Amino acid sequence: MQDAGEIARATADYLTKRWGARTEVLRFEQIFGGASRETYRLRVGTGGQERGLILRRDPETSLIDTERRLEYGAYEAIFGTDVPVPEPLFLEEDPSYLGRPFSIMVEIENARTDVASLDAAQRQTIGEQKWRILGSLAAKDPIALGFDRITSVPAPAETAARELEYWAGVIDADEIHPQPIGRAAIRWLRRNMPRPAQKLSVVHGDYRTGNFLFDPQAGIKGILDWEMCHIGDPLEDLAWSLDPLWSWGEPTLAGRLLPPAEAIAIWESASGLNVDPVDFNWWRVFVSVKALAIWVSSSEDFQNGNSREAILAYAGWVMTDRQNRILLDYLSPVSKGELGGRIQ
Amino acid sequence: MIPLPSNALRLLAQRVLARLVPQAGSAHGTSDGAMTTMLIMTLADELESGVDRRMADIAQMRALFSTALEAGVGEDLVATLSPLRDRQPASFRMSDVDALHDEMANALIRLHERAEQAPSLASLNEAIWQYLHESATRHALAI
Numbered sequence: 001m002q003d004a005g006e007i008a009r010a011t012a013d014y015l016t017k018r019w020g021a022r023t024e025v026l027r028f029e030q031i032f033g034g035a036s037r038e039t040y041r042l043r044v045g046t047g048g049q050e051r052g053l054i055l056r057r058d059p060e061t062s063l064i065d066t067e068r069r070l071e072y073g074a075y076e077a078i079f080g081t082d083v084p085v086p087e088p089l090f091l092e093e094d095p096s097y098l099g100r101p102f103s104i105m106v107e108i109e110n111a112r113t114d115v116a117s118l119d120a121a122q123r124q125t126i127g128e129q130k131w132r133i134l135g136s137l138a139a140k141d142p143i144a145l146g147f148d149r150i151t152s153v154p155a156p157a158e159t160a161a162r163e164l165e166y167w168a169g170v171i172d173a174d175e176i177h178p179q180p181i182g183r184a185a186i187r188w189l190r191r192n193m194p195r196p197a198q199k200l201s202v203v204h205g206d207y208r209t210g211n212f213l214f215d216p217q218a219g220i221k222g223i224l225d226w227e228m229c230h231i232g233d234p235l236e237d238l239a240w241s242l243d244p245l246w247s248w249g250e251p252t253l254a255g256r257l258l259p260p261a262e263a264i265a266i267w268e269s270a271s272g273l274n275v276d277p278v279d280f281n282w283w284r285v286f287v288s289v290k291a292l293a294i295w296v297s298s299s300e301d302f303q304n305g306n307s308r309e310a311i312l313a314y315a316g317w318v319m320t321d322r323q324n325r326i327l328l329d330y331l332s333p334v335s336k337g338e339l340g341g342r343i344q
Numbered sequence: 345m346i347p348l349p350s351n352a353l354r355l356l357a358q359r360v361l362a363r364l365v366p367q368a369g370s371a372h373g374t375s376d377g378a379m380t381t382m383l384i385m386t387l388a389d390e391l392e393s394g395v396d397r398r399m400a401d402i403a404q405m406r407a408l409f410s411t412a413l414e415a416g417v418g419e420d421l422v423a424t425l426s427p428l429r430d431r432q433p434a435s436f437r438m439s440d441v442d443a444l445h446d447e448m449a450n451a452l453i454r455l456h457e458r459a460e461q462a463p464s465l466a467s468l469n470e471a472i473w474q475y476l477h478e479s480a481t482r483h484a485l486a487i
Contacts, residue, residue, distance in 0.1 A: 032375035177442070178449035181476055184456055263412055310379040317386070321485050332473040 050108030073150035127257030135270025138234035197233035209255035348391035
């Protein structure tokens with residue numbers, strides 16, 4: 001099932017069955033950029049009322065080998081806490097309804113993801129909130145939230161090695177061409193393992209500008225895209241949020257919002273945790289390798305015809321180019337440290 | 345007359361962007377069309393310069409392998425690097441140039457690991473990093 005009209009009609013039938021009331025889809029549009037899931041915004045009418053929903057349908061393939069249950073389970077676990085997420089409604093794994101499994105959430109209305117048009121004061125406000133929310137997530141007990149029911153619980157000493165070997169394995173499996181910069185980075189990571197995590201936390205796994213919805217006046221209204229979430233070292237999320245890739249063209253502002261040092265201070269205050277600079281440097285390099293693995297994987301998906309989505313080819317080519325330059329900036333002895341500073 | 349392929353691709357991409365993308369009928373279609381157009385423009389540049397960039401990489405890697413062989417890198421690597429020092433691509437088709445580029449890059453990864461471990465190869469290690477910078481700059485995308 002590929003035709004948008006057909007998907008909309010089938011969704012209306014599904015909602016009618018689940019709600020026990022005739023439901024019409026009044027508006028239905030695909031959102032661009034949902035690389036890990038086909039994402040649709042829809043407006044439905046039921047029982048004389050209208051409401052906005054988001055439909056996330058499994059792709060033919062994706063940038064990330066995701067688990068829909070993991071993402072949906074994360075929304076269920078986090079919803080209602082001070083970390084804002086969309087309200088999850090249905091997880092449907094029977095492909096007979098829409099051709100593939102899917103989930104449905106309540107739409108967060110009057111919100112956007114692009115921070116480019118924010119003025120300086122708005123960037124400050126949204127930035128402070130962004131890292132305060134991340135700090136609050138880091139402070140929570142993942143077991144108390146129920147994450148042990150949807151993902152494995154590593155020992156604090158295992159978190160770094162586990163993540164590194166997983167993503168190095170993705171590069172092993174999916175690289176179309178050799179990655180000499182990525183390989184040098186992996187060797188550096190194996191030689192310089194960090195200390196055990198100071199605590200186990202819920203790690204969002206893709207916490208960056210573009211993955212939260214906000215209103216410039218009301219602030220951040222929802223953190224999205226939890227399909228790479230896991231239990232691990234909270235420094236991983238902080239490092240990912242500060243990767244220079246998300247501030248390309250504006251290297252002084254992490255995520256195009258705040259200076260990195262300010263973001264780290266806010267996170268420390270909100271989480272009650274410390275950022276050890278040596279350990280944190282390891283996580284900075286690691287997240288760039290993880291990102292490289294994702295871009296390598298997307299290239300492989302496009303090249304092998306698993307998907308014809310332009311965004312996969314874009315990520316596989318453009319982002320690999322940029323991520324390699326970030327890793328060079330970090331690790332090369334001839335680096336000028338222009339993108340975030342040399343590590344060594 | 346055969347049009348210059350890279351130029352023809354650019355012109356076609358501009359036509360798609362100006363004529364077809366506005367008719368996409370949805371925000372998703374417009375964004376998808378714009379990104380596809382951008383990729384075609386980048387492919388046009390790759391069509392024009394891709395072989396040249398790879399051949400420049402190959403020449404630099406060949407020089408690094410010569411330096412390594414003169415410095416002494418161990419018999420296992422000598423066996424890998426020696427034949428690559430003089431090898432040419434089977435043809436100037438992109439796939440043949442890519443195949444040699446990949447083979448040399450794999451050898452470079454092994455050589456880099458060796459150079460990191462041996463204090464006597466510190467200057468080679470630095471030369472490899474320098475090459476990685478220059479190669480990344482050569483292949484950097486303008487978008």
